[in-house]
Amino acid sequence: MTQKIIKLTVRDIRFPTSLELHGSDAMHTDPDYSVAYVVIETDQGMRGYGLTFTVGRGTEIVVCAVEALSALVVGKSLEEIVSDFRGFYRLLSSDGQMRWIGPEKGVIQLATAAVLNSVWDLWARMEGKPLWKLLVDMEPRKLISCIDFRYITDALTEQEALEILEKAEAGKQQRVDQMLKEGYPAYTTSCAWLGYSDQLLKQLCTDALSEGWTKFKVKVGADLEDDIRRCSLIRQMIGPNNTLMIDANQRWDVGEAITWVTKLAEYKPLWIEEPTCPDDILGHAAISKALAPLGIGVASGEQVRADSLLKFFHQCLSSRLLLMLCMLFLWALQCHNRVMFKQFLQAEALQFIQIDSCRMGSVNENLAVLLMAHKFKVPVCPHAGGVGLCELVQHLILFDYISVSASLDDRMCEFVDHLHEHFISPVVIKNAHYMPPKDPGYSCEMLESSVQRYQYPQGEVWKQFKKQSLKD
Amino acid sequence: MTQKIIKLTVRDIRFPTSLELHGSDAMHTDPDYSVAYVVIETDQGMRGYGLTFTVGRGTEIVVCAVEALSALVVGKSLEEIVSDFRGFYRLLSSDGQMRWIGPEKGVIQLATAAVLNSVWDLWARMEGKPLWKLLVDMEPRKLISCIDFRYITDALTEQEALEILEKAEAGKQQRVDQMLKEGYPAYTTSCAWLGYSDQLLKQLCTDALSEGWTKFKVKVGADLEDDIRRCSLIRQMIGPNNTLMIDANQRWDVGEAITWVTKLAEYKPLWIEEPTCPDDILGHAAISKALAPLGIGVASGEQVRADSLLKFFHQCLSSRLLLMLCMLFLWALQCHNRVMFKQFLQAEALQFIQIDSCRMGSVNENLAVLLMAHKFKVPVCPHAGGVGLCELVQHLILFDYISVSASLDDRMCEFVDHLHEHFISPVVIKNAHYMPPKDPGYSCEMLESSVQRYQYPQGEVWKQFKKQSLKD
Structure with a gap:
């Protein structure tokens, strides 16, 4: 019917x-x-x-x-x-x-x-x-038929996309079972919004640690002294072995980004997210390069993590290797379509890909980006939060693991603990992992x-x- | 008051x-x-x-x-x-x-x-x-104070912008007088829209030639055989010494653009406009490079024009020089802000800058782009047409000539002869030149x-x- x-x-x-x-x-x-x-x-x-x-x-x-x-x-x-x-x-x-x-x-x-x-x-x-299962069960050719390859064939052809999907068929069922059992790793942004007081920030960190969270993101970029105080505080709270990320939400010019981030390096952020204008591919590439020398200075003691990252980047330029050692990485968040992501990848301007379920053209365009990211060997760590973004994007990242990347190394999905109570099938987080949704659909029906x-x-x-x- | x-x-x-x-x-x-x-x-x-x-x-x-x-x-x-x-x-x-x-x-x-x-x-x-005169009479410091330099300081600082404007103070009055007398050179897009029949195209070309037009743009990209027929026809109509430009309005992928344009090269277009996605900075750069070898093959007989262009590009890369010799140039039309233009310039991805009075953030953002284009030695040839775009952009290009570039070499402003009758102060074209508006304002009051x-x-x-x- x-x-x-x-x-x-x-x-x-x-x-x-x-x-x-x-x-x-x-x-x-x-x-x-x-x-x-x-x-x-x-x-x-x-x-x-x-x-x-x-x-x-x-x-x-x-x-x-x-x-x-x-x-x-x-x-x-x-x-x-x-x-x-x-x-x-x-x-x-x-x-x-x-x-x-x-x-x-x-x-x-x-x-x-x-x-x-x-x-x-x-x-x-x-x-x-559930949507992730619809995608996981779909024939590779059918998946490919959902993607508009216009403007990206110089980076990824249909044939290449098909080969990626076919190659990942092996081991799919184990990965499905693993996800159903363990869930997909998450990090939290709920602790450190700019407007929060230090006291609230401390309380939220303490709570999150006790709930099993190990990866934390803090917003920076409005006032340097304030950022130093807050990064120092959160690094103290979470200790040296947990992961800290910083996010400037497009606040800086290219030169400013380099100066500012240099001053926050001692708190060992894993990445700096959105240092400048989301349209600035070449700017991100320039910041990447400029921060590389800094990497040599601050890299000691972080070798374990750096080593685990190296396998993803064995083909990349030496400046990028240096950058990795300093544990500073650049993301792009508000990337509005596959053509922008294509260029960020081609220019080696970011070291992680942050997809979004609502800024790009839905599942169709996200499929294209997941496949390009795989080809360029850059891990995908989705943007979430807001209203419903966690509910939606969990499906895409589950599909990425099960049917595309087959890897969890240095991959994680953002989680923000707000407003889930308004959804019929809200996300389920267990031990800082997204548990795969079971209800049919894309999880964004609201009460x-x-x-x-x-x-x-x-x-x-x-x-x-x-x-x-x-x-x- | x-x-x-x-x-x-x-x-x-x-x-x-x-x-x-x-x-x-x-x-x-x-x-x-x-x-x-x-x-x-x-x-x-x-x-x-x-x-x-x-x-x-x-x-x-x-x-x-x-x-x-x-x-x-x-x-x-x-x-x-x-x-x-x-x-x-x-x-x-x-x-x-x-x-x-x-x-x-x-x-x-x-x-x-x-x-x-x-x-x-x-x-x-x-x-x-009139707006152009307001801008021309404005103190350089005041002009600079209208520009938001956020995200472009790595390409153009306030100080550099100020120096460009101060340097162009010399000879300003002569250029004002010259413009009032001769007007600003224009080209026409009115003859060859995709939907027009061959007969209409012929008639419009004949009329335009008799009115003194020497530069013509034709739309391409929907069907190759059709493009070949239409380009051949228009080249026949205008003869070998007038200028032909082609515009694909974002129709192609990167590889497709190269193949297609190669097949139109024999009609000696001055440029190919918008060969691919307007967001694709690196794609445009790649097309530029790939078309360079073609240049060697088809360059003979076009040396006069190429020579006149060379002075604008004496500092540029050899691949770009080759490209110039073949008389194929890339433009970008739907560039939505100064950060995109900055990168097109930094990547040497276009050889002409096409500003638009309505797609970017008004005069303020256009001032930034005019100044960046001058610094990168790339001529500005505005996009116009539509409704009111000619009325508006003529002010900006007059300002560019009088107060920034001080040059008319290989510069021209698009003209389309539609819908001017709805404006209180419509553009005045004389002998294929825009005559400077005299009424106060920005010329876009409608009846x-x-x-x-x-x-x-x-x-x-x-x-x-x-x-x-x-x-x-």
């Missing part, structure tokens, strides 16, 4: 997180974590749920973009879509009129992600499987009560704020 | 150009040329007009984004804004919540352009000058009658289409 999509609704859901400075960083100082929340419905009464993450103002613009895209979805059947998913992806990302306001970037790309996430959710539900309460501006929560502010 | 901005309105104006295939190219096959049209109003009754160009569907999303930005504008005085224009630019482009849905790209960047264009228009009107007639969907023109389609 075919499932014809007959309806698409989108709502603007905002959580007033700015009141408690959850999610604050050097560039986003007052975020209200939000989503554009999409529900599609078929003529057989089936539903698919999708979302894209935003941080407050502007969510209404993404909602408007989803509404514009809905004409390309409503009226199509799920079978028609998935029989040529590449074509459908192209239809959405390359509409002859709408691509002008992107293309494949910014608002229209976020909206594309929300819509396609709902389609993938519907597909997985139809098959009665209808939450959706109604937090809908902006008409939800109860926002109405109360308005009343209060009128009183004040 | 201060001018406090008390109101901002934005309207969705669409022209049904798809009916006649004006503006059709390999990626935008059915464009309805459109604008998000902004009017700001002060408490003293002064108005500023701004717009950003779009191609139909999706304009409503840009309108929504302008509305979101308006809260950052309304309530401010013009004096407050221009006394710290860099700060105001940063306020709009880096709002703590809205930057997430960019940053500085796509819908939110187009909306920023529309809003800032209206502010620059208001400023020029207040000074009683209120046009605005009302073409407003989407409630304007008369669109209502009639609706009626008609209901009948059909």
Whole structure:
């Protein structure tokens, strides 16, 4: 029986997180974590749920973009879509009129992600499987048919992608079993947002350590003295053997990044994330190179970890080897499409790949990036947090391990412990690992009560704020 | 007397150009040329007009984004804004919540352009000058204070920018006089859109030649046989001494671009514009390199022009010199911000810079790009056409010649002869040159009658289409 999509609704859901400075960083100082929340419905009464993450103002613009895209979805059947998913992806990302306001970037790309996430959710539900299992069970050729290779064939051909997937067939079942038993390793960003007091930071670290967390990320970039104090504090709290990462959220120019990070080197961060503009491929490459000499100075005592990393980089340049020894790595977070990731890889501008389930074009584009990362031998460590990003991206990283990389070395998935209570099937973390979701779908269906309460501006929560502010 | 901005309105104006295939190219096959049209109003009754160009569907999303930005504008005085224009630019482009849905790209960047264009228009009107003259008369330090140097200091410092402007002070008045007398050289794209028949193309070429046009651009990329026929036809029409350029509007992958352009080389195009994804800096660099050997083969007979170009590139790599000899050059059109342009320049990935008055962050960001292009010795040849792009960008290229580059060699500004009749002060073309505007402002005020007639969907023109389609 075919499932014809007959309806698409989108709502603007905002959580007033700015009141408690959850999610604050050097560039986003007052975020209200939000989503554009999409529900599609078929003529057989089936539903698919999708979302894209935003941080407050502007969510209404993404909602408007989803509404514009809905004409390309409503009226199509799920079978028609998935029989040529590449074509459908192209239809959405390359509409002859709408691509002008992107293309494949910014608002229209976020909206594309929300819509396609709902389609993938519907597909997985139809098959009665969690999304990661749908992907893991899919024939390599079928997986490849979901990817738009336009603009990336100079880095990865269809044939190469197919070979990667076919090679990883060996041992798949063991990896599935392993994941079901142990879960996928995670790190936490919940302890050290910029707006948190030292006391709160200490308390959260203590709690996290007792829950088994060993990898911690701290936000930096607003004030150097403050960063030094906070990095020192958190390094003291977690001890020398746990992992610390730092994240500047695009705060610096290229030269500034080099100076600043040099001053934080003594706290031995594993990586510096988003040191500068997310569009600056060559800037990231320059920072990589410039930090290399520093590596020689601060590398002693970190050889064990460095050795374990070496196997991933045996083909890379000497400057990169030096960089590894100093335990400073560059990431890119807000990379908006496969073409940007392609170049970051080609330019050796980052040493870890941070995919995002909502900034790029859904599963389709993430598949392309996972395969390119594998070819370039760069480990993938997803970005998560926000609202629903953990719920979504866990599926992609499970697929990466089981069907692409077959490796856990120096791989981990971000975890932030916020707002999971609003989801029907929230993430399950055990001993600092993501446990594979079991419910069918892509895990981003929200409680209808939450959706109604937090809908902006008409939800109860926002109405109360308005009343209060009128009183004040 | 201060001018406090008390109101901002934005309207969705669409022209049904798809009916006649004006503006059709390999990626935008059915464009309805459109604008998000902004009017700001002060408490003293002064108005500023701004717009950003779009191609139909999706304009409503840009309108929504302008509305979101308006809260950052309304309530401010013009004096407050221009006394710290860099700060105001940063306020709009880096709002703590809205930057997430960019940053500085796509819908939110187009909306920023529309809003800032209206502010620059208001400023020029207040000074009683056309915008180009406002800029030309402005102190170098004041000009610099309008630019946000974030993320570009590794390519251009404030001090370097200041020195460029100060050096160009010499001879400024002569260049002003020259422009007033002769105008700025233009080329035409009006003759050869993809959707035009051969007969129409011939007729338009004949007309253009008789009007004094010597430089022609043709759209390619949809079908190779078709491109060969059309390039051959237009080269026949314009003869061997006039200039032909080709534009693929992002149609190809990197390898495909090389193969395809090789087959069009015999028609001696001066450049290939947008061969691939506008985000692909390294791809453009690779195409540049790969086409170089071809240059040796097809270069004979073009030495005169090549010689005139050589002076601009005396410091560049040998592969680039070879490329020049073959008269094939790469451009980038849809470059969305200064950070992308910075990298295209750093990577030597393009040999001409194509600024746009509406895709980047208005005059402020264009100033940064003009100065970087000058430092990297790459000539600027603006993108125009659409609705109002010619009206706007002529001001920027006049400023470039008078106050930055002081050179016309291998520089020209695109011209498309569409939709100028809707503007209060339309461009004036004489003998294939842009004549400097004389009316105060930024030349993008539209006739209120046009605005009302073409407003989407409630304007008369669109209502009639609706009626008609209901009948059909």
